[in-house]
Amino acid sequence: MKIEIERLSKSYQKIDKSEHFVLKDITFQMNKGDFVIVLGESGCGKTTLLNMIAGFEKPTSGKILANGKEIVGAHPSRSILFQQPALIPWLTVEENVAYGCKIRGDVDNLDYRVIQFLEIMGLIGYSKEKPNELSMGMAHRTCLARALVGLPEVLLLDEPFAALDTFTQSHIREELVNLWLSEKFSALFVTHDIDEAIFLGNKIVLLGGEPAGIQEIFEINDQYPRDMASSSFKKIRDDILNRFKMSYFAKRILV
Ligand SMILES: Nc1ncnc2c1ncn2[C@@H]1O[C@H](COP(=O)(O)OP(=O)(O)O)[C@@H](O)[C@H]1O
Ligand SMILES: [Mg+2]
Structure with missing residues (x-):
């Protein structure tokens, strides 16, 4: 399944009736078979974005298309895995x-x-x-x-392994990669963990700023399973950290 996110923004109304924008002008695509990571610090709007792709919430403006059709509600072709095992x-x-x-x-x-x-x-x-x-x-x-x-055609995952210990995390991430390689679903995985993002994704959408927008999209073509100690892994980690720092400081200077 192809998911297209076009100029998506989401705001909530504050108690004083003013509009608080969480996400602003998000545009990216997930092609069939992609493993897309949405990476960003806590509170930047990752869950909000995932909930809109799942069809649980509506965008304030912009569109989300699944195979060319606008998403209007939840659908079994898009399955979701939450942070807590409910x-x-x-x-x-x-x-x-x-x-x-x-x-x-x-x-x-x-x-x-x-x-x-x-x-x-x-x-x-x-x-x-x-x-x-x-x-x-x-x-x-x-x-x-x-x-x-x-x-499902798409598996949506909202920091599903954040509460697990490091050993279990590393096993279950490997299992997820193997499942994705064998079952050929598309995955959209939300996390604040850079190593987890590089280990899993073939595309990393880095969110940042306030309201959050896309800072950069990183494409990773390294073979799976990925070696966290390899030089290419470290290089991508540095690139992401540098880009993140730029948006972090920009945010601090603006406020
Ligand atoms: N229903 C809501 N009403 C008002 N604000 C909300 C609502 N849902 C999320 N937010 C706000 O949106 C922001 C992003 O939240 P969230 O998507 O949960 O971030 P993340 O998953 O990246 O930690 C937060 O500031 C949160 O307070
Ligand atoms: Mg969240």
Whole structure:
């Protein structure tokens, strides 16, 4: 699925009725099969942007197109993974994974798909467990299986691994890359973590400023899996940091 974001702005009304712009004039594209990262500091509007792409919120101005059609609401072709693993506590792992598809009536081969994704995520031995019996890493894997079992065209991820420890983070990021390479969905991943961005993305959209706009778009063509210690990884990290510092200081001087 191709997602086009055209001159998108989002504002909220303050208590004094004045308009507070969070995002201003955002334009970029996600082509089929891309792994796009939206990178920016906390509070810059990443979740707001993702919610609009998911169809949960409407832009104040500008457009978001999915395969040429304006997004007007949520759709199962765009699946979302949140920061907190929100599982239904009284359902088992396999029931949680199947739940969304079941209530939508998307039940063709569902049992097989559930088993397939539980297997990929290393959860097959835990399929009858309840969420409170899982570690944080397993709970996140269950959410990832649930997000993918409906075979979405686009997976939207909102800092999904931020609360995990470094070891689990690094495993689950590798698993996500492998899944993306094998399942061929498009991914749009929001994060404030530069290394995570370079490890995962083939395109990094750097947000900054107030209201936030695009500072630069970095294309990364390095092979996966990426080596965080490699010279090209370090070079991209430096480039992003330098660009970020420029926008950070510009923001401080303006206020
Ligand atoms: N419903 C809302 N009403 C008013 N302000 C909001 C609302 N949602 C988000 N904001 C504001 O938008 C800004 C960006 O928030 P958010 O998108 O959550 O940032 P990020 O995900 O990058 O941390 C914040 O200043 C937040 O207060
Ligand atoms: Mg957020």
